[in-house]
Amino acid sequence: VDALGATGCDSIPKSLIVEGGDISNLDALINITNVGRSLFIANNTALSNLDGLANITSVDGALAIEYNDTLTRLDGLTNLSSVGSLGIWGNDALTNIDAFANITSVSELQIYGNDALTNLDGLVNITSVGGDLYISSNAALTNLDGLANLTSVGGNLAISDNSSLTNLDGLANLTSVGGYLAIESNAALINCQGVAPVLGWPDGPPDDNVVGVITIYDNKTGCDSIVEALASGPVESPSYLGLPIWLLYQATQ
Numbered sequence: 403v404d405a406l407g408a409t410g411c412d413s414i415p416k417s418l419i420v421e422g423g424d425i426s427n428l429d430a431l432i433n434i435t436n437v438g439r440s441l442f443i444a445n446n447t448a449l450s451n452l453d454g455l456a457n458i459t460s461v462d463g464a465l466a467i468e469y470n471d472t473l474t475r476l477d478g479l480t481n482l483s484s485v486g487s488l489g490i491w492g493n494d495a496l497t498n499i500d501a502f503a504n505i506t507s508v509s510e511l512q513i514y515g516n517d518a519l520t521n522l523d524g525l526v527n528i529t530s531v532g533g534d535l536y537i538s539s540n541a542a543l544t545n546l547d548g549l550a551n552l553t554s555v556g557g558n559l560a561i562s563d564n565s566s567l568t569n570l571d572g573l574a575n576l577t578s579v580g581g582y583l584a585i586e587s588n589a590a591l592i593n594c595q596g597v598a599p600v601l602g603w604p605d606g607p608p609d610d611n612v613v614g615v616i617t618i619y620d621n622k623t624g625c626d627s628i629v630e631a632l633a634s635g636p637v638e639s640p641s642y643l644g645l646p647i648w649l650l651y652q653a654t655q
Contacts (some may be wrong), residue, residue: 404430414438417463423447428454439463443565446470450476460484468492476501491515499524505549506566513534522548534581540564556580558614565589570596574637582614585621594625598636606632
């Protein structure tokens, strides 16, 4: 990493792979603004932050951050505004992905096996995923509120094995899924109101907006079938009933 930094390079025309047990920081890469193909940051056992990537604004291909045991934050990618696909896999100490707040769309999105990740708030500005969206095996993830602006998934959507996930309210604005929809084996998932609209509430399939097969099972009672997901209706809009007049006025301006 230090040798690459010594060249003064500010753009990588092809792919960049950062991998190794002896890499503790990426400070030498501070001049890089663009990666022309893919950026892989993988299997770095001593890397705790990505601050050296602070000037990267675009990755034209895939950005994969995987199996970095001590990586706790991604703040170094705060200036990233354009990326092809995004994969965050198996980073045991990672607590948030807030650095992705400037990204509005991706071709694919996979969040898998990040044991300390509690929320997806860093994805709040993403409105579309062109291909597949997989959220799986994130043990501390309690909600999907960071996907509140997501309206379309062009491929498959799978949400599985997230043992602390309790609701899908963050998917309330999702209007279409171009592949299959699978919500499976989320042990604490009791509320599926967030997917009621895309399931075609109130009647459900075949009035749904999912191109492929829909499977909802092995979650907690209340979200253990299509019928249960539809039963409680969609997420309700916030109510202003009972607020003082001055608060009601402010809320409607």
